[in-house]
Amino acid sequence: MIKPLSILVLISLVAGLALGAFVQQSGNADFVAAAGVLKAFGDLWLNALRMTVVPLVFSLLVVGVASVSDAAKTGGLVLRAVLLFTLLLVLAAIYAIALTNGVLDFFPVDRESAQALIAGAGASAPEVSAPPTFAEWLAGLAPSNPVGAAADEKMVPLVVFALFFGFAATRLPAHMHGQIVTLFRAVSEAMIVIVHWVLLAGPIGVFCLALGVGVTAGFGAAGTIFHYVAVVTGVLATMTVIGWLIAITFGRQPIGRFTAAITPVWVIALSTQSSLASLPAMITAAREGLRLPERVVDVTLPLAVAVFRFTSPVGNLAVCFFIAHLYGIQPTFLHLVGGVAVAYAMSIGAVGLPGQVSYISSIAPICMALGVPIELLGIFIAVEVIPDLFRTTGNVTGDVAAASILAGGERETMRAEPRSDEASA
Template sequence: MKFLKSLSVQVMIALALGVAVGALAAAYGGDPARRIVEGVEALGGLWLNALRMTVVPLIFAVLVTGIAQVSDAAATGRLAVRGVAWFLALLLLSAVTSVLLVNGVLAAWPVSETAATALRAGAQAPPAGIATAPDFAAWVKSLAPANPIKAAAEDAVLPVVVFAVFVGFALTRLPAARGKTLTEVFEALGDAMIVIVRWVLVVAPLGVFALGLGVGLRAGVGAAGVLGQYIVVASLAGLVIAVIGYILAITVGRVPVGRWATATSPVLAAAFATQSSLACLPAMIERSRDDLGVPERIANLILPLAVAVFRFTSPAVNLAVCIFVAHVYGIQPSALQYAGAVFVALAVSVGSVGLPGQVSFIVSVAPICIALGLPIDLLPILLAVEVVPDIFRTLGNVTGDMAVTAILAKGELEPEPEPATSQA
């Protein structure tokens, strides 16, 4: 069957099988089965490390090239500059909303300690002292890494991101030929890391199966409930951002509710089916132009630019994943750690646009987890159930893209037609 060829479906099946086999081994296999499962589980750790080794070079490369891309786009004119400004403001709104929303939801609906123990069963414990954040002075000093290579080796992701941002903007100030050469080097590095990640993801079902064995061995199927809670929380974050996009279009863009619903309905249907903003681009342009009355020159500039550099739900859902992981481990990040995580979330949301879904999940979420002082060992298990939240990511992204386009269309006047010259 066709759906079984989907990597996401294969990974979900692998996780379910791993948990089931591990639970059976624990219940009926005795010590020999336990030793075999633990040996296979080590292969899951190897697979996880293969993913982990690409995170820092990949995030550095995509940030540098992403900043160059945004700079090039902004150079195309005043409308593009206004578009990029709206993108950045809405990404910040998305991140802050998620921090408040998800922590509030999990305060009202806390993760069960028993279920959290079950989900942690196949993963390492957080390093000692991980919940300890530096004071404000030390945090500010750490933003500029004295040794970027040392910061990367120590997984100090926030200083690495700051350094990448500086490098990206510095490249845009070099003479065109020299800046382009270095940008192409970083682009090639990012492409090489993506190739490696794709190689690793080819065997994702086996890696997730091996990690699932550990969960099943130590906790049986007790982790199923907390995975369901994760799906609800992450999907809710994406849904709320989509609703905010709706509200902005109606209030700021002054689009009548009925017209907005008519314009977005076919686009949202395409987003639900494809889970790809890029695949929805033709429909977004057509509906914005025909149903919303957006001038063609605005739709043809802003919507491709939005698909290229703007994912409205990315900071919200990525932070929701990380906050959920923090609650599973019982870790409470400090305000400074949240500030750093929001900055990282904004940066990687721009840098990772256009990456394949499984790749973007790892490259977007892992740096935020590290910035919050969280282990990333649960991410492959959460990746296995990312199919549902990913639908809400796409729904929110296309809503945000069309909302910004409608808002910018309100502030842009069409050029006056040339006055007709009378014939003598």
């Protein structure tokens, strides 16, 4: 069920654009000046969201690395699951880049509308500098000053440092490791509380930002926003089909059986927009509908909900490349490598966060890694509720598909192991 706050934010977006277009048509200088003041409140709201990104990303990654590392120590099945999740996420990221760019080449945004939306959001095209050489990029992966990297919003070196810090924490004695995880979990929870506070003012913030866009771009901005929804939703919708195909092809599930088992899960995913809330239905579908071994189901599905979001890199990169398309930015190959790495890291770290919280914490770092401005996220967050429906259906489909693949591997492993009577002989 769509939350009332999300509906209010959508209404605020439409109202802000409409009022801004009216002010533009009126040409009244006093109205324009008043709209500029309100636009400043929108910028304040967006900056309040931005201020949580760096501490939230760092703390989430530290806790995420610790949870994955702890899980991997529990046995071969979990380790195989983590490796499979990693493979699927990286392939999904590459797929997202290719598909989004292909769709935008075939269905480009009108340049005048894009420039008007950018100007209305108070953003300007970034200065295009010479891309770094491979040697410069490689040397910059490890930040000489992590605090400086955070201050400059250099996300790739900051993510690298967070990963090293997280893995180093797993090598400490148990009591020290626990203290570090507890500390950064508390930091992430505090940041999430702040984000929740800021999002409560979302209708006001989005209204003020949309008002500024409407004054500059008029109703033409609405077309670009609809274009954004169509592209991102379309790219995300394919992931449900991809997960379905993976289950049938690599999970060796009969088409009819898998479709019948996963359909109730899709219904719950669409109504709750939560993979966690869909977990009981996924377990029932895997055990009873697909007849997967209970050991595999009980281990892999909760782990998948905790550390695996099949659609995360797809949806997040689709947003980033749509924004890059608006600005006319063409990320270099090295930017793409950094963007994929950050997208993978954020898909692990940001799992379990509410939709609008994860929207900012997951997409902003990827934009920064790609050299793409993030000012438009304050506008696009208002319509995230639509693509988010397909994020969840794709996630649950990928979770059950991964469990099907791991179940097949587990059966082969058990057959390959000598029976106890053979071993004693």
